[in-house]
Amino acid sequence: MTMNLLLFYLLAATAIGSALLIVAMQQLVRSLFLFFLTLFAMAGLYVFALADFIAVTQVIVYVGGVLVLMLFAFMLSNKTLLNDLQLGTKGMFTLPRWQAMFVAVLFLVVLIAMVSQIAVNPPVWITEAQANQTWIRAQDHTIHHLGVNLMTRYVLPFEVISVFLMMTLMGAAHLARKEKKES
C-alpha cells in the first residue's frame, strides 16, 4: 500500500513539476519536449483511478498524435515564424504576470475549497456506490465493460463524435492546404 502511495506521489510530482517548468521556461522547443513528460505522468495517474484503457489512449493519442503534430508544425515552419513564436511581444489577454498569478491562485483556492467540501461530505451516489460495492475494483475487466457500454448505452455520442472528427479532419486539411496563386 505504501508503495502504491509512493508511486502516486512520484507521478503527481512529475506532472505538476514539469507543468510548472513549462510555464516558467523561455525556450519553446524545450517546453514542448517537457510536455511529453507531463502527458506520460498524467497517463500514469489515470491508471491509479483504474482507467487503464484511458491511460493507453492518452499515450497513443496525445504522445503519439498531438505532440508529434505540434513538433511537426513547429519544425516545418520557417525560421522567421520560429523567432516570432519565441519572441512574441503581446499575449492573448496581455495580463501582467502578477495579475495572472493572482487570478490563478484565487481559482486554486476555490477549487481546493470545493475538493475539501467533497472530501468531508461526498455526494450521495458515491457513498451508495461504496456501500453497495458497485464501484470499479482492480480485478474488474474494465476494457470489456467499456467496449460493451460504448456500443450500447453510449452509441449516439460515439456516432456524433465520429462525424465530428471527420469534419475536423477535413477542415484542418482544408485550412493547412497550400493555396494556389490565382493569376
Add this chain to the structure above:
Amino acid sequence: MITLTHLLVVSALLFTIGLYAVLVKKNAILILIGVEFMINAAILNLVAFGRYDGAAYGGQIFALFAIVLAAAAVAVALAIILNVYKHYNSIDPDDINDLKD
C-alpha cells in the same frame, strides 16, 4: 489507498497551471499547451469520479471522448495558427483585426 481527494487536488493544481499559462504566455503554441493542461485536468476529474460508476462507466467513456475532442482541437488550432501567420506575418493576436474580405 489513493482516495478521490488525492486525484482531485492534482487535477486542481494542473488546471491552475494551465490557466496561468493561458493568461500570461505570449505565443500561441504555449497558450495551446495551457489549454491542453486544462483539458487533461478535466479528464483526470472525469476518470476519478468515474471510478464510482461501475455500472455505466460514464466517466471513462466521456474521458475517451474528451481526448478525441482535444486532439481535434489541436489539429484545427495549429492549422489556423500557421494560416494566420502566412496571412499577417505575425501571430500576435492584437494584429489580427479583419475578417475575410
